[in-house]
Amino acid sequence: MNQEERMYVVGSQKITIQEEIIGKRILDIGGGGEGIIGLCYGDRVIAIDPRKDELEExxxxxxxxxxxxxxxxxxxxxxxxxxxxxxxxxxxxxxxEKVFREIYRVLKDNGEFVLWDAIIPEYDGSIKDIFVIQLEIDTPIKIIKTGYGISRKDKDQDVEYFISIGENLGFEAIKVESQDKVFKIIFRK
Ligand SMILES: C[S@@+](CC[C@H](N)C(=O)[O-])C[C@H]1O[C@@H](n2cnc3c(N)ncnc32)[C@H](O)[C@@H]1O
Structure with a gap:
């Protein structure tokens, strides 16, 4: 079977990054690849990623x-x-939970954790075992069209799932926006 037959594709989802992120110093988790946050907020950002090649890109x-x-x-x-x-x-x-705990720890009091991610349905055991989400990201610099893909197994997630993890650790979800299969949650410490 070729890769394409295995893909569960969520077509073009539009995201606009325009609102100012608070404060002088921003930590971007997994900031390799397209490095969207680094592109938008430049030298205010410290981008971390376990993959050197992704950061170099x-x-x-x-x-x-x-x-x-x-x-x-x-x-x-x-x-x-x-x-x-x-x-x-x-x-x-x-x-x-471990990642949320680390984020909570390194944030200042009243600091904000801004999370963009995909709504991923439970894997149904079908041959389409790769989840791919296509995004059109409107940044103040340029429009970027890209796609992110992962194995679907044990990856189901939605807004409520993340709010629950955050609130259990002491975050307050102060803003939630979801449209189609993508969402943004702003948590405050
Ligand atoms: C495809 S990128 C997502 C988009 C990226 N934030 C951007 O702006 O383009 C996902 C990144 O998460 C990184 N990642 C995976 N596991 C991670 C971990 N445990 N800690 C931090 N980053 C991780 C991957 O190496 C990859 O670069």
Whole structure:
């Protein structure tokens, strides 16, 4: 079977990044690849990603550091904001709570965690076992068309799932926007 036959494709989802993210220092989790947050917010961003090649591919501007979101090497209360742009879908669900805990720790009080991600349905055992989401991202710099893909197994997730993880750790979900199969949640510490 070829790759295309295995793909469960969610077609073009539109995302606009326009609102200002609070504060001077932003930590972007999984900031490699297209590096959308680094592109938009430049040298205010520290982009971490365990994959050096993904960081090298991302646009210049941020300080890029090879690091895993499950174990951040920063001291507590270090950042005004933390962002995750379609990164949590790449991280096993078993590790989500650990990542949220780390984000909470490194955020300053009243700091914000801005999470963009996909709504992924439960895997039904079909041959379409690769989830692909196609995005059209409207940034203040340019429009970027891209797609992110992962194995579907044990990856089902939605807005309520993430709000529950965040609130159990002490975050307050202060803004929730969802449209079709993508969402944005702003959590405040
Ligand atoms: C495809 S990118 C998502 C989009 C990316 N944020 C952007 O702006 O283009 C997902 C990234 O998450 C990274 N990632 C996977 N596991 C991670 C982890 N445990 N901690 C931090 N980043 C991780 C991957 O290496 C990959 O670069």
């Amino acid at each position: 991302a646009p210049d501007g941020p300080l890029k550091i090879v690091m895993d979101a499950r174990e951040l090497s920063f001291l507590k209360n270090s950042f005004d904001a933390v962002t995750s742009f379609f990164t949590l879908m790449y991280i096993n669900k078993d590790d989500h």
